[in-house]
Amino acid sequence: MDTFRYLPGVATLKLDPEPCIGCGMCSTVCPHGVFEVEKGEKATIIAHDLCMECGACATNCPVKAISVTPGVGCASYIIQVWLKGKEAADCGPDCC
Amino acid sequence: MAKIDDEPCCGAPAGPPSSHIERPGYQLWHFVEDLVETPVGPVPKVSTNLVMSDQMGAIRVRLGYKRNDYKVAPGLYCVGSPGPEDPVFVTANYKLSFDALRRELTGISGWILVLDTRGINVWCAAGKKTFSTEEVCRQVKATQLDKIIKHRELILPQLGAPGVSAFDVRKACRFKVIWGPVQANDIPEFIRAGKKAEPHMRRPTFTLADRLVLVPVELSLILSRTTVLVLFGIMLLSGIGTEIFSISAAWQRGLMAIAALFSGVIAGAVLTPALLPWIPGKQFALKGIILGLMAGYATIFLHKGNISTLEIAAMVLSAVAISSYAAMNFTGATPYTSPSGVEKEMRRFMPVQALAVLGAIIAWVAAPFI
Ligand code: SF4
Ligand code: SF4
Numbered sequence: 001m002d003t004f005r006y007l008p009g010v011a012t013l014k015l016d017p018e019p020c021i022g023c024g025m026c027s028t029v030c031p032h033g034v035f036e037v038e039k040g041e042k043a044t045i046i047a048h049d050l051c052m053e054c055g056a057c058a059t060n061c062p063v064k065a066i067s068v069t070p071g072v073g074c075a076s077y078i079i080q081v082w083l084k085g086k087e088a089a090d091c092g093p094d095c096c
Numbered sequence: 097m098a099k100i101d102d103e104p105c106c107g108a109p110a111g112p113p114s115s116h117i118e119r120p121g122y123q124l125w126h127f128v129e130d131l132v133e134t135p136v137g138p139v140p141k142v143s144t145n146l147v148m149s150d151q152m153g154a155i156r157v158r159l160g161y162k163r164n165d166y167k168v169a170p171g172l173y174c175v176g177s178p179g180p181e182d183p184v185f186v187t188a189n190y191k192l193s194f195d196a197l198r199r200e201l202t203g204i205s206g207w208i209l210v211l212d213t214r215g216i217n218v219w220c221a222a223g224k225k226t227f228s229t230e231e232v233c234r235q236v237k238a239t240q241l242d243k244i245i246k247h248r249e250l251i252l253p254q255l256g257a258p259g260v261s262a263f264d265v266r267k268a269c270r271f272k273v274i275w276g277p278v279q280a281n282d283i284p285e286f287i288r289a290g291k292k293a294e295p296h297m298r299r300p301t302f303t304l305a306d307r308l309v310l311v312p313v314e315l316s317l318i319l320s321r322t323t324v325l326v327l328f329g330i331m332l333l334s335g336i337g338t339e340i341f342s343i344s345a346a347w348q349r350g351l352m353a354i355a356a357l358f359s360g361v362i363a364g365a366v367l368t369p370a371l372l373p374w375i376p377g378k379q380f381a382l383k384g385i386i387l388g389l390m391a392g393y394a395t396i397f398l399h400k401g402n403i404s405t406l407e408i409a410a411m412v413l414s415a416v417a418i419s420s421y422a423a424m425n426f427t428g429a430t431p432y433t434s435p436s437g438v439e440k441e442m443r444r445f446m447p448v449q450a451l452a453v454l455g456a457i458i459a460w461v462a463a464p465f466i
Binding site for chain 1: 222223254255257258259260261262263275278295298299300302317372373378379421424425427428429430431432433434435436437438439440441442
């Protein structure tokens with residue numbers, strides 16, 4: 001997977017170290033190894049640019065220390081968001 | 097004289113009687129081998145072998161045909177000879193996901209809890225929140241899982257994590273979520289290691305084969321009914337010339353234009369996915385432009401006849417526009433592109449694509465007059 005890197009500096013991922021309890025869940029669920037959590041320490045972001053904004057980490061952080069705008073990285077969906085707004089957008093039955 | 101119902105029937109002798117696991121009003125899936133009795137009633141036991149009809153079904157949906165109608169009923173299934181201590185694997189009710197899981201459970205005894213994800217695979221369903229905390233708890237309750245098993249653990253595929261919060265599942269139905277590997281084929285190793293996933297099991301792969309299976313669906317998304325209208329429009333445009341409209345020009349120039357467009361589709365929807373890691377650049381739209389340029393030029397060499405410079409420009413531009421758009425659309429199928437990145441690409445390249453289309457049309461229509 002390391003051969004694939006997408007655009008740098010765009011991911012909306014943010015980590016607030018303040019409330020983090022170092023449970024390690026973010027690093028378990030992330031499919032791209034974005035976080036590192038040493039035993040007894042707080043989580044750190046080690047590869048921000050690998051984040052694909054799937055939202056797994058934010059959904060699974062027990063203290064809501066992570067924020068990310070999750071979404072579908074699909075062009076036809078994004079066009080619909082532009083045209084109809086986020087609520088009405090649907091990538092249709094043929095999309096993912 | 098023999099009565100009417102004593103008369104011998106024609107044809108082959110009667111087949112076997114109905115099996116004891118059939119139920120009135122239900123059609124039995126071929127993969128159900130038996131019904132296993134549990135404290136809350138019978139649970140279907142499934143085979144871990146995939147047969148011809150499973151493979152044909154997989155090919156069908158991979159080609160994009162009725163992809164949204166390939167489901168199994170949600171609920172509880174089992175494999176092997178499971179007991180109350182055996183693991184519970186959670187999956188989506190997309191039959192391809194279900195098949196991938198049961199195939200990997202060869203030699204393992206356990207339970208399969210199928211969520212109602214409306215026939216969508218785990219990852220996409222997690223994004224759409226049908227593979228969700230609520231749905232996990234709903235199925236746990238509906239199947240009375242706690243009366244069948246003694247432990248309180250569920251093994252979920254890691255790619256379901258965007259939709260399911262392990263902590264909320266624990267709070268809501270007092271089951272502990274264990275994140276299993278990304279790929280079903282790592283499950284045997286994961287179980288052997290004591291339900292521990294090695295780091296490599298936590299990352300999706302995107303090999304040449306992974307990318308190629310996505311190509312037919314990409315093509316089917318592009319080659320829709322509108323394509324026929326577009327092709328018809330191109331034929332009409334191609335017929336316009338000094339003699340106002342010429343059927344033979346519509347046909348000849350039309351075919352040339354269609355060949356150029358087709359080369360763009362191949363460049364963007366087939367070659368870009370296949371050659372992805374080797375095409376320079378990170379942006380898909382740009383990769384599409386590079387391959388579109390090459391494909392557009394290649395079609396010109398195919399028609400050695402008399403093509404004007406304007407026509408060459410039109411053909412290359414249209415191939416570039418289509419290839420770039422199709423390549424950009426492929427981001428939706430990869431496991432590593434972020435929506436923010438895709439949106440950035442789109443803002444940057446859609447104007448370019450639109451200009452290329454406009455330029456191509458003007459050059460194509462103007463060519464016969466110059
Ligand atoms: S999941 Fe949240 S609390 Fe746990 S280590 Fe990650 S950031 Fe910290
Ligand atoms: S959003 Fe997904 S890819 Fe990004 S850091 Fe979180 S889990 Fe990893």
